Amino acid sequence: MATANMVRRRRVVHVVLEPAEGREGWYVATSPDLPGLVTHGNGVDHTLENVKDAMVAYFSGKPPAYTLDVRVVVPV
16 A cells, blocks of 8 residues: 555646747747746647657656646637
8 A cells, every 4th residue: 555655746847838920830838837948849739749858858857757737828
């Protein structure tokens, strides 16, 4: 049976996806929780894959267990 000390806590990382200017279907991703983390991609899925890759680099290859809380900005 797992004890409280054995359960690995997941960090919630907030990510904001905004449409890239002048590039239809592309998004720029930033995180208020990880200053300096910026990446982009063609479509939401591609951008989120790039976010995961950027997090590996951000944490020098050893990111903590995390859950992404993603907000997509939609122009109106």
